[in-house]
Amino acid sequence: MQPVDSSSIIKRLRWQRTEAGAMNFRGHLICGALVGVGMAEGAVHFAYAERGDYATWGALFATTTFFSLFPDLDTASVPQRWFFRCVFALLLYLGWHEQYDLATLVAILSLLPLLDHHRGWTHWKISPLVVSVLLGAAYEYWRARHAFLGDFSWENVHGLIRGHVIYLLACIVGWYTHLVLDGRFRIFPTERGHH
Numbered sequence: 001m002q003p004v005d006s007s008s009i010i011k012r013l014r015w016q017r018t019e020a021g022a023m024n025f026r027g028h029l030i031c032g033a034l035v036g037v038g039m040a041e042g043a044v045h046f047a048y049a050e051r052g053d054y055a056t057w058g059a060l061f062a063t064t065t066f067f068s069l070f071p072d073l074d075t076a077s078v079p080q081r082w083f084f085r086c087v088f089a090l091l092l093y094l095g096w097h098e099q100y101d102l103a104t105l106v107a108i109l110s111l112l113p114l115l116d117h118h119r120g121w122t123h124w125k126i127s128p129l130v131v132s133v134l135l136g137a138a139y140e141y142w143r144a145r146h147a148f149l150g151d152f153s154w155e156n157v158h159g160l161i162r163g164h165v166i167y168l169l170a171c172i173v174g175w176y177t178h179l180v181l182d183g184r185f186r187i188f189p190t191e192r193g194h195h
């Protein structure tokens with residue numbers, strides 16, 4: 001009978017884990033992008049965006065993909081570095097175009113994952129809903145206060161929310177895509193500690 005070589009098993013497990021970790025980001029990116037396309041197409045289908053409105057299409061696609069990667073930005077990695085390079089560029093762009101409200105939102109959002117350890121609150125099942133709705137509500141409130149200083153009316157607020165609610169949805173869908181792929185909902189069985 002051959003003795004079990006436990007060290008080689010451990011080595012193999014370790015190898016699988018790093019391999020899975022590397023695959024995982026790519027998996028998140030690919031799935032997030034696919035869901036992003038679906039999200040943008042869905043928005044066109046349900047008349048939240050017009051066919052040929054590429055700016056809205058692209059923004060919805062980007063929002064969904066962004067949030068499908070967002071939860072894993074709580075750990076130091078190459079994707080994280082690239083993410084912050086993009087955030088840096090985005091903040092420069094928004095500042096240049098004097099879109100300070102959006103810039104504030106992006107800055108707050110991109111710091112959020114760093115407030116906790118890896119797979120902390122960003123991976124809770126309830127976070128996508130609570131955080132998106134809270135931030136969305138704060139943003140809408142802020143916008144409504146600034147946009148209609150003279151003639152505040154609830155109709156305006158409704159119009160504003162209708163224009164933005166699709167982004168809120170994109171954010172929630174993208175974030176849950178990540179959690180599902182991480183096996184938080186046990187739709188796909190995945191190994192523990194895979195990334």
Ligand SMILES: [Zn+2]
Binds near residue numbers: 123
């Ligand atoms: Zn994750």
